[in-house]
Amino acid sequence: MFDERCEVLILGATVAAAGILAAAGQKAVIVESRPDAGYEFFGALRTVRGKHISPVTEQGIALHKRFAARDSLRACTPLFYACLQGGRVYLSAQVLDISRQEDGFAVTICDASGERRIFAQHLVDTRAEARYITAKRLNVLFMSGRVAGIDLPAEADMTEARRQLAEKLPELAAGEEIVAVADEFDLTLADFRTLEYDGILRIASAGYADPISAFDAGVLLGEELMGR
Amino acid sequence: MKLAYLYEKNACTRDVADTVFDGSFDAIVCGLGTAGSIAAALLAEKGYRVLGLEAFNCVGGISSAGGIEIHYFGLPGGRGHALAVEADKMAAEYPMPLADGRRITLEKLLLERGATVCYNSAAVGVYMEKDRVVGVRAATPEGVRSYGCRVLLDCTAEGHVARMAGCDGYFGRTSDGQAQPFTSVVSMTFGGKVGYINLDTGRVDPRDGQAMSAAIIDGRATQRPEYPWMHKVIRPMPLPGIREGWRLDAMEMLTAEDFFAGRYTAEPGYYSYSDIDKHGEDVAFESELRGDWKVGANVGAWNFSVPVPWKVILPKRVDGLAVVCRAVGVDREMASCVRMLPDMYKLAEIGAEAADIALSRDIPLREIPYGELSARLTASGCLDPAHDRGVWIDGKADFDGKPLQPRKIEWITEPEALAEPLATLCPGIAIWSAKKMGYTCVPVLRKLLASADENTRKHAAFALAAAGSREGLSILRETVWERDAVMLQDCRKYNQHRGPMAIYHLGRLADAESVELLGGILTDPCEVEREIYAPSDRYPAVRGFRVLYFHFMAQSVAALVRIGNVHESERGRIAEIFRTAFADGTYAARLTNRPPCSAEANYVRNLKNIAEKAIQGWSDGKEFAF
Numbered sequence A: 001m002f003d004e005r006c007e008v009l010i011l012g013a014t015v016a017a018a019g020i021l022a023a024a025g026q027k028a029v030i031v032e033s034r035p036d037a038g039y040e041f042f043g044a045l046r047t048v049r050g051k052h053i054s055p056v057t058e059q060g061i062a063l064h065k066r067f068a069a070r071d072s073l074r075a076c077t078p079l080f081y082a083c084l085q086g087g088r089v090y091l092s093a094q095v096l097d098i099s100r101q102e103d104g105f106a107v108t109i110c111d112a113s114g115e116r117r118i119f120a121q122h123l124v125d126t127r128a129e130a131r132y133i134t135a136k137r138l139n140v141l142f143m144s145g146r147v148a149g150i151d152l153p154a155e156a157d158m159t160e161a162r163r164q165l166a167e168k169l170p171e172l173a174a175g176e177e178i179v180a181v182a183d184e185f186d187l188t189l190a191d192f193r194t195l196e197y198d199g200i201l202r203i204a205s206a207g208y209a210d211p212i213s214a215f216d217a218g219v220l221l222g223e224e225l226m227g228r
Numbered sequence B: 001m002k003l004a005y006l007y008e009k010n011a012c013t014r015d016v017a018d019t020v021f022d023g024s025f026d027a028i029v030c031g032l033g034t035a036g037s038i039a040a041a042l043l044a045e046k047g048y049r050v051l052g053l054e055a056f057n058c059v060g061g062i063s064s065a066g067g068i069e070i071h072y073f074g075l076p077g078g079r080g081h082a083l084a085v086e087a088d089k090m091a092a093e094y095p096m097p098l099a100d101g102r103r104i105t106l107e108k109l110l111l112e113r114g115a116t117v118c119y120n121s122a123a124v125g126v127y128m129e130k131d132r133v134v135g136v137r138a139a140t141p142e143g144v145r146s147y148g149c150r151v152l153l154d155c156t157a158e159g160h161v162a163r164m165a166g167c168d169g170y171f172g173r174t175s176d177g178q179a180q181p182f183t184s185v186v187s188m189t190f191g192g193k194v195g196y197i198n199l200d201t202g203r204v205d206p207r208d209g210q211a212m213s214a215a216i217i218d219g220r221a222t223q224r225p226e227y228p229w230m231h232k233v234i235r236p237m238p239l240p241g242i243r244e245g246w247r248l249d250a251m252e253m254l255t256a257e258d259f260f261a262g263r264y265t266a267e268p269g270y271y272s273y274s275d276i277d278k279h280g281e282d283v284a285f286e287s288e289l290r291g292d293w294k295v296g297a298n299v300g301a302w303n304f305s306v307p308v309p310w311k312v313i314l315p316k317r318v319d320g321l322a323v324v325c326r327a328v329g330v331d332r333e334m335a336s337c338v339r340m341l342p343d344m345y346k347l348a349e350i351g352a353e354a355a356d357i358a359l360s361r362d363i364p365l366r367e368i369p370y371g372e373l374s375a376r377l378t379a380s381g382c383l384d385p386a387h388d389r390g391v392w393i394d395g396k397a398d399f400d401g402k403p404l405q406p407r408k409i410e411w412i413t414e415p416e417a418l419a420e421p422l423a424t425l426c427p428g429i430a431i432w433s434a435k436k437m438g439y440t441c442v443p444v445l446r447k448l449l450a451s452a453d454e455n456t457r458k459h460a461a462f463a464l465a466a467a468g469s470r471e472g473l474s475i476l477r478e479t480v481w482e483r484d485a486v487m488l489q490d491c492r493k494y495n496q497h498r499g500p501m502a503i504y505h506l507g508r509l510a511d512a513e514s515v516e517l518l519g520g521i522l523t524d525p526c527e528v529e530r531e532i533y534a535p536s537d538r539y540p541a542v543r544g545f546r547v548l549y550f551h552f553m554a555q556s557v558a559a560l561v562r563i564g565n566v567h568e569s570e571r572g573r574i575a576e577i578f579r580t581a582f583a584d585g586t587y588a589a590r591l592t593n594r595p596p597c598s599a600e601a602n603y604v605r606n607l608k609n610i611a612e613k614a615i616q617g618w619s620d621g622k623e624f625a626f
């Protein structure tokens, strides 16, 4: 009946998801609809908010050390992807259905190979939920390394963001050359730490001030789920 | 009504009689990438109700979120191309890379024309009435939705929708089923500018979701923060750089065999113009047609124009569906010629015009009159007989990095005229002309074998082999024996070295006498110490990979397989050579220290895999097919 089983199925290949994966290993499956991962930090061209990063888990501390050796958050992207290597991570995979079972969840996904039904004891959603988003920003990166952005209302979509970006470009760029426009919004969330409703655990990776904190929170949640 | 979908890579159906569509459209375009964004805009421009479903969050696909900015080959002309140029012109006004600007301007053109665009929405199923597509099932941010349509354009690059609808198709090369290496495209700053670099990251089957995910992750995990010849990495581009994937079994196929034999379509939609070079160092395991062209004659990076049948977009059995992306009905060789950005714009136009005719007359796509379609394509400049340009040496820079003066190739038809180019380091034209002439050129070439000039002698042996003659065998063997590392200069890139070329010809002639010679290249652990294989800075992108040594080895494996195919009595000896050569990982360590997920590690593994497959096939009484 099921094509695959796991203890925890994680929605979103976010940085927090990578933390859960670090704790749960092959017992976890990550399902991501996008072709990339960690987009809420790396794709969003986010800069670290706040000064103090103090991971508490062994994995978080180790990743923090590796990140600290690089000169920008963007330069840490490969280090983040390395956290996903060897894991059961399915990119470009769409969730078609989630149904509660007596002892867990039945999740139907669809990727390039087709449909697949996965049984999971636990379900964790690490994506940002629309209702908790209080603000959005579309960042751009300049040749100098400077990051600036346009602030948007919570309900703005990418089309609206691009329209506004085109409009505000002269003011935003002020003669400087942009080297990249973000692939994802830089989000501000009202609430993002672990919540549970409908039996689904929610931990919105994008809500954390920096990827190490998101990863660390993921590791802690993963350890809890694995009963450690 | 049935819902067609994929399960474990196979097309399946289930009855869904009670489905109520969440909306109905004249046309649905799945995938708003390079081709899809243009096709959707052209159809919307004609006043149709068009729904565009895009799995990612922007339009442009590989040409925007994939970081492939440049129009490299392909020819201009047509409404689709004009629209793309218009978007690019507007994007050039923005102080940002074209790949970013396109997301804004293409989207603007699409919305201005009234198309409905749904991002983060992927087609996951197709609704069908008998063999006709009538709608699509999509995973959207609002949940799973179903939409009805009269025509569906599959612009997913991979023919994802066509595969769900049960269309047949092809994938990979004959020898081992693999496609060209896939790339992690990375944007970088260098010299105050933004550039993109293609970091080839092994081979993957894009139809395999899990393998694809692992390949993307491995590719990005092994990227460095900076590369010596560029400046700093800005970011990996979010869409994976898949060059080659699934190809439709179309109502009319475009094949290299037909093209080289001079068999052209009676119903062209446009002329493609590019080369069939393309990526992957293990060209030794490609088809013999590509081998003859690229290795045997060293003309792999020469361009040619090909009339592309308009029906490459139409599946054989399924109606209401056209495949308008790089997954059209072409064979592998042609796939690398017919996938440039301008090709996509033209296919988009053909798809949009064909859909318009079918919709306005209420007839199946396959029944639209070619006369009407070709008149429209001709009027717009998409189909232009002046684009039938023949063969050209074209491009910006020549093999030496100096500016290249584009020049047309006229094949040689007089055997006596072969001598002159054979005496140079650009003998390709003569080698391929000899192949075309066949036995009539043998007497002239035979005389050249006795020449005191090394180029003439060796290149005449290549030309003889190309013409099917064995008379130059001893010179071919001598060229291998010497480990001749001279690189020819016919092409602007990917020029072949004479040693591996000679091995290729020995294989094609199934020369049993060279088994020992070739076996030595594979089994002698000291072979690698020859000076010619020393790492050089010729290939900065593939440091940690002995390219020339690899070519000698790969061509030797392929040649021995060809010899074994023809001479059953040699199979035992050849199998023993393969077992000795590939007994453990030491051969791989001599060739590369690149990570297992790299393209180079893949090439190296393929040596052993091909050898093992050949041995297995022979023991089952089967010849190995290239």
Ligand SMILES: Cc1cc2nc3c(=O)[nH]c(=O)nc-3n(C[C@H](O)[C@H](O)[C@H](O)COP(=O)(O)OP(=O)(O)OC[C@H]3O[C@@H](n4cnc5c(N)ncnc54)[C@H](O)[C@@H]3O)c2cc1C
Residues within 6 Å of the ligand: B030, B031, B032, B033, B034, B035, B036, B053, B054, B055, B056, B059, B060, B061, B062, B063, B068, B070, B071, B072, B073, B074, B121, B122, B123, B124, B155, B156, B157, B158, B160, B161, B183, B185, B198, B240, B241, B242, B243, B324, B325, B326, B327, B339, B340, B341, B342, B344
């Ligand atoms: C590394 C690399 C280098 C290249 N270099 C050049 C070059 O220099 N010059 C040149 O002219 N060409 C180049 N090409 C070739 C060219 O870029 C591509 O062949 C061409 O862009 C493909 O266009 P497409 O429309 O088929 O696909 P794409 O542009 O990839 O568009 C496909 C779209 O479909 C979407 N999609 C996929 N599945 C679904 C689904 N199920 N539902 C909805 N949407 C879906 C994708 O998100 C994407 O947006 C290169 C290609 C690669 C990979």
